[in-house]
Amino acid sequence: MRNLVKNIKNKEAAAVYYAGTALSNLAGSLTFAIYTIFLLKNGMDLFQISLINVIYMVTIVILEVPTGAFADAIGRKKAVLISSIICSLGFATYAVSRTIFGFAMAEILVGVSSTLIYGAFEAWFVHASSKQGFTGKVDFVFSQANIYAKGAGIIGGVIGGYLASYNIAAPFIIGAILCFIQFAFFLIFMVDDMEETKPLHIKKAFYQIKEIASTSVKYCLGHKVLIWVILGGATLSFIAQPLNMFWAPRFNEMLGDKLYIMGWLWAILTGMSLVGSLWAKYMLKKNKSYTYIMIFSIVLFSIMLLISSLSAIAWLAISSFALHELSRGIKDPIQLSYINKFASEKERATIFSFESMVVTTGSALGLILFGLIARQYGIPVSWTISALLAVAVIPIYLKAKSAEKNL
Numbered sequence: 001m002r003n004l005v006k007n008i009k010n011k012e013a014a015a016v017y018y019a020g021t022a023l024s025n026l027a028g029s030l031t032f033a034i035y036t037i038f039l040l041k042n043g044m045d046l047f048q049i050s051l052i053n054v055i056y057m058v059t060i061v062i063l064e065v066p067t068g069a070f071a072d073a074i075g076r077k078k079a080v081l082i083s084s085i086i087c088s089l090g091f092a093t094y095a096v097s098r099t100i101f102g103f104a105m106a107e108i109l110v111g112v113s114s115t116l117i118y119g120a121f122e123a124w125f126v127h128a129s130s131k132q133g134f135t136g137k138v139d140f141v142f143s144q145a146n147i148y149a150k151g152a153g154i155i156g157g158v159i160g161g162y163l164a165s166y167n168i169a170a171p172f173i174i175g176a177i178l179c180f181i182q183f184a185f186f187l188i189f190m191v192d193d194m195e196e197t198k199p200l201h202i203k204k205a206f207y208q209i210k211e212i213a214s215t216s217v218k219y220c221l222g223h224k225v226l227i228w229v230i231l232g233g234a235t236l237s238f239i240a241q242p243l244n245m246f247w248a249p250r251f252n253e254m255l256g257d258k259l260y261i262m263g264w265l266w267a268i269l270t271g272m273s274l275v276g277s278l279w280a281k282y283m284l285k286k287n288k289s290y291t292y293i294m295i296f297s298i299v300l301f302s303i304m305l306l307i308s309s310l311s312a313i314a315w316l317a318i319s320s321f322a323l324h325e326l327s328r329g330i331k332d333p334i335q336l337s338y339i340n341k342f343a344s345e346k347e348r349a350t351i352f353s354f355e356s357m358v359v360t361t362g363s364a365l366g367l368i369l370f371g372l373i374a375r376q377y378g379i380p381v382s383w384t385i386s387a388l389l390a391v392a393v394i395p396i397y398l399k400a401k402s403a404e405k406n407l
Helices: 003-010 014-029 033-039 044-074 076-096 100-117 119-130 139-168 168-188 200-223 225-254 259-285 290-310 315-342 348-377 379-391 394-405
Strands: none
Touching: 003 014, 003 100, 014 076, 014 119, 014 139, 014 168, 033 044, 033 225, 044 076, 044 100, 044 225, 044 259, 076 100, 076 119, 076 168, 100 119, 100 290, 119 139, 225 259, 225 290, 225 315, 225 379, 225 394, 259 290, 259 315, 290 315, 290 379, 290 394, 315 348, 348 379, 379 394
16 A cells, blocks of 8 residues: 555556556445435436436447547546546536436546546556556456455445435535546646647547447348347346346335435345356356357346246345345446457457447437336336346357357
8 A cells, every 4th residue: 555655656657557446436335325316316217317417328338439539639637637627527517406407417527527537547558657667457457446346335335325325416426526636636646648648539539439330230141149238248137237226216215215225235245246247257267258258148137037027025135136236246247258259359349339328328228118118117127028028138158159160
């Protein structure tokens, strides 16, 4: 820890990247466990909440490429600083809003903030560390930063639950303050990178979205494994994304409106996801195929979610939902590895960008449908439908396995 603080004072890029990543995730995670409950207590219904979250996703899809071009044009440090200010404004807007329009505006602000910092901070680190003579492995730094991010996210979720018990808007207020602190931190410790700026071509940036989609579709149509794997991932996101929105209000009601417990539940669910990722790594070492692992995770997902949706007993509903979260921890790294295996070196970045767009679109559509179902028939019914639909994804991955044999 002393070395980390010393390296930050010396503006060492890796140390600043570690601390900045942790601080950013700490600010964001304060609201993770109570986000949906906050909106419900401010008069929104489950369908409206889903629409609000869809606005964030649409913002991400539309602006991901253009804001990357913007960061290259003005300098990545400036992009990260602007992101921090907009993030602070987004959280503050949430704290004071009471209408769907106010919450939608807050989501747009947070979405713009996310697209500005995503990629720009990583690109800044790679360039700055190279200038400083960094000889370590960049992949190791990214992996280590992810651990810091997860740890900060767990801590933030727990703290957010306690803050919400005091005042439901408090996590957003503190989040806004932390984003401003983040701005000050980056202003002081990020070394400048102005020599790396490029001309800004907004039209060209938007054209790149079309180009990414066009190139990826053409490549995937000629590579059936990828098209099935991406379709499977998008379908699972369609089914699973609404669960991220609905677990907190359901369990909070079952436990008697004890918001501080939601923070601890968030920590447990995040921990189970990490265990799932480690389990996936273990199965790969045992030479289990990607298809086997994906189908195993889907079956576990479906069974545990079905038990959780049908149970009126709090401990059973929560524990089975936690095991469902473990299945998602298994799925995520395997899905990425599956795509990485069959994407060519030349097209890999484009394929992953396309996959991100498709998965985000699937998540948005799932939020709309299951938000409507949850509002009309209740959260348990929407979860039951999700659990049953998940089984229908298995044939998609079997198709991918079949396509592998034809390569």
